[in-house]
Amino acid sequence: MRREGIALVISAPSGTGKTTLIHRLRGEFPSFGYSVSCTTRQPRRGEVDGRDYTFLSREEFERRRALDCFAEWAEVHGNLYGTPLAPVERMLREGLDVIFDIDVQGARQIKLSLSAAVFVFVLPPDMEKLEQRLRLRGLDDEADIECRLARARVEMAQAGWYDALVVNDRLDAAYDALRAVYLAGTLAPARNPRLVESIVKGLPWRS
Amino acid sequence: MRREGIALVISAPSGTGKTTLIHRLRGEFPSFGYSVSCTTRQPRRGEVDGRDYTFLSREEFERRRALDCFAEWAEVHGNLYGTPLAPVERMLREGLDVIFDIDVQGARQIKLSLSAAVFVFVLPPDMEKLEQRLRLRGLDDEADIECRLARARVEMAQAGWYDALVVNDRLDAAYDALRAVYLAGTLAPARNPRLVESIVKGLPWRS
Numbered sequence: 511m512r513r514e515g516i517a518l519v520i521s522a523p524s525g526t527g528k529t530t531l532i533h534r535l536r537g538e539f540p541s542f543g544y545s546v547s548c549t550t551r552q553p554r555r556g557e558v559d560g561r562d563y564t565f566l567s568r569e570e571f572e573r574r575r576a577l578d579c580f581a582e583w584a585e586v587h588g589n590l591y592g593t594p595l596a597p598v599e600r601m602l603r604e605g606l607d608v609i610f611d612i613d614v615q616g617a618r619q620i621k622l623s624l625s626a627a628v629f630v631f632v633l634p635p636d637m638e639k640l641e642q643r644l645r646l647r648g649l650d651d652e653a654d655i656e657c658r659l660a661r662a663r664v665e666m667a668q669a670g671w672y673d674a675l676v677v678n679d680r681l682d683a684a685y686d687a688l689r690a691v692y693l694a695g696t697l698a699p700a701r702n703p704r705l706v707e708s709i710v711k712g713l714p715w716r717s
Numbered sequence: 718m719r720r721e722g723i724a725l726v727i728s729a730p731s732g733t734g735k736t737t738l739i740h741r742l743r744g745e746f747p748s749f750g751y752s753v754s755c756t757t758r759q760p761r762r763g764e765v766d767g768r769d770y771t772f773l774s775r776e777e778f779e780r781r782r783a784l785d786c787f788a789e790w791a792e793v794h795g796n797l798y799g800t801p802l803a804p805v806e807r808m809l810r811e812g813l814d815v816i817f818d819i820d821v822q823g824a825r826q827i828k829l830s831l832s833a834a835v836f837v838f839v840l841p842p843d844m845e846k847l848e849q850r851l852r853l854r855g856l857d858d859e860a861d862i863e864c865r866l867a868r869a870r871v872e873m874a875q876a877g878w879y880d881a882l883v884v885n886d887r888l889d890a891a892y893d894a895l896r897a898v899y900l901a902g903t904l905a906p907a908r909n910p911r912l913v914e915s916i917v918k919g920l921p922w923r924s
Contacts, residue, residue, distance in 0.1 A: 693897035
């Protein structure tokens, strides 16, 4: 008997260190599966259909969207992107965990499609540090940085409905917190439906 | 600005290792306060009123109970015991955490009096190990052990409404799980009411 998987939704303003935290979580726990997103954009050189993305025509994407086949979807620079619900649900049933690295709007959609998901918002220690980190990355010009900081404030204002707030001040402490939210989520009775019964009856329960 | 405290309710059949786990949690985190219970039993030699217990007459205990002054109460061997609500609430407001080491019936009362509490049930890996542990303690005769095992099964059957199930198979893994539930609980937005605002406005937020 295995536990059921957990959908872990992680949002954060860019520059908060979210990607590093997620990488570390995947490194420590082998229980995370990978979901392949769908997109209407053209494949780039070297991208393989069904591995990097499932490449769909706009018509096909819209048909599936109308059928509610996506856990979440968004339009970015004129292209549609979406996470198909069925493979995510299958992974969760089979005991694999799924990470959604996604903005607040996407997280709200997942709240509707996968209500048992656990939602974590990663915060910068202060706005000056966030600005410094964005400058250090060297990816954005002045106007982009202004825009990202404004976007960060807007997204952070919605963090109140998440399950947990993780401040990334020191990376080790932030990772310990994110890891705790994940682990605590895996321990919910709903994700371990026959655990108590198995222990009382002497049936195997380890995964 | 400090976060608010968390009431952590821990139930487990006796012999599960709950006391060891709680001791370790208090050792790692200095944020736990101590609440002094009320009782109608006579003080034992060396016990100090207001430190070990608040010793009350039965009349005074029942008067306070009628006023709903207890977070939970129970009668054991003809004596009344109870946790007064006001000091617990005060500690939580001041950012101190409180542990309730309590059976399922007491936990149900706390669910009503402190609905934001986090509930953890510690399970033995199997009933044979539990029986072994009870024998190794050498505190109980055969009939007591029978009774404890029956009580364990009855209590475990109610673990489904707790927030987290922690199996104490290996102590380190069980502690890691309990610690995760505690830490995750401290990260809830409701316990960090002005955190986001403080970060955006550049106000101090560290405890």
